[in-house]
Amino acid sequence: MWTEQREQVAAHLLGQFHRLAEEIKASANGVSNVFLVASGGTWAGMISLKYLLDRQSPVPVYHVQAEEFLANVPPLVGRGSLVFVTSYGGTSAGIEAARHCADAGATVLGMAGDASSPLYSICQECVTIDAPIGGFLMDATALVFNLFGYTLLDALNGSNDHAPHLDVVRRSPEVIRHVREEADETARQIAENVADLDIVYLVASGPNYGVAYSGAMCLFEESLWRHASSRQAGEFFHGTLEIVTPDFPILTFIGEDETRPLSERVVRFAERFSPQSLVVDTRDLTLPGVPQDLRAVLSPALLGSIMSRIGEHLASFTGHDLLERRYMWGKEDY
Structure with missing residues (x-):
């Protein structure tokens, strides 16, 4: 059951990613900083995304735990910020962080458990996992973080250098x-x-x-x-x-x-x-x-x-x- 579910979730997420990609490309010219905000498993999953972006991003990238984000809101968040928020189980801190960033004028993209999550309506674009809460889905979500990272790097640098990387991830x-x-x-x-x-x-x-x-x-x-x-x-x-x-x-x-x-x-x-x-x-x-x-x-x-x-x-x-x-x-x- 778990193997089949994991494959379905991965295919489902990859099939939706084009929506995030279009928003990333549309907003890239005005991006001055990037914030990755999450809690728990998806915060951990974003470690690989932060590592990837730090190697080549021309703008600073911040990886912040959602509750800590709300306790000490970074003053840099605002117009020019691209914020990626995940809230798989409907975590209230992630949702509130997304709402704050949107109100501050940032471009907010997300990954939510399903379309009923408030995160889905807050974000300019949001993909959904649509799987039972509790499944350890780090392999599936890691693919989204890979696609996000390589798409953003090419958009920020005005290149197509990571086309081979994106192809590998799509076939993964x-x-x-x-x-x-x-x-x-x-x-x-x-x-x-x-x-x-x-x-x-x-x-x-x-x-x-x-x-x-x-x-x-x-x-x-x-x-x-x-x-x-x-x-x-x-x-x-x-x-x-x-x-x-x-x-x-x-x-x-x-x-x-x-x-x-x-x-x-x-x-x-x-x-x-x-x-x-x-x-x-x-x-x-x-x-x-x-x-x-x-x-x-x-x-x-x-x-x-x-x-x-x-x-x-x-x-x-x-x-x-x-x-x-x-x-x-x-x-x-x-």
Whole structure:
């Protein structure tokens, strides 16, 4: 069920993206800054988008958690701002942030759970996920962030340099399906290895750190009620290394971007001191039809897909339904 749903969501989002693309191109000439605003899993997913834009954007890009945005509204937001807001589950902070930006004269684009969300009517353009709340959909949403980033870079720079990248992303649902099948046994083994552990540490670097962050918070904690913590690979050596022991569980996600050596360093250290070191590496994937120089483009989506499969196997091992919640979805007023 989850594999089919994930493919449907990815195809659905990619099919809508042309609306965002048209608005991006129409507003690009007047853009003086870019704000990426979200909470939870989509805030984590935007880490890869921020990384992508920072490399080539001619204007500053700010990645802000939605509640913090409202607590300390950036004075730069206004006419000339391009704001991308996501609110998958109808998060009130994201909606209020979008409303503030629109009132300030910014161009506001969005990604909402469905068309009934207030975010949908606030934004100039908004795509919708239209899937049950609770599914770990980082692979599908990562594709939207990829399309957004490459489209915006070409619009801001007046170029068509990223046409090959956009083509790879548009064709990626088939690649992701292949990856889920190819990496399924690896995902099952990882799930089996961590099923009885008290806590798991998830590590990644650069554009892939969002996979570790959302995997720990949204999948392990929120969906599986299991303790987990995420670490940026570079930060691992500024504290975490001191608590590594033979029973210390480390799950490292490695992509093929410039920050790969940071994650490889963590793996080398972990393998020396802990037999609980586990690794998911996109270099082990075949990725049919993806040129070698563009493999890194899809790393967050690919790693997110494998992370979701680990979660599905964990649900089977533990007997915990991924959609079960204690406090969310109206059960408690908080």
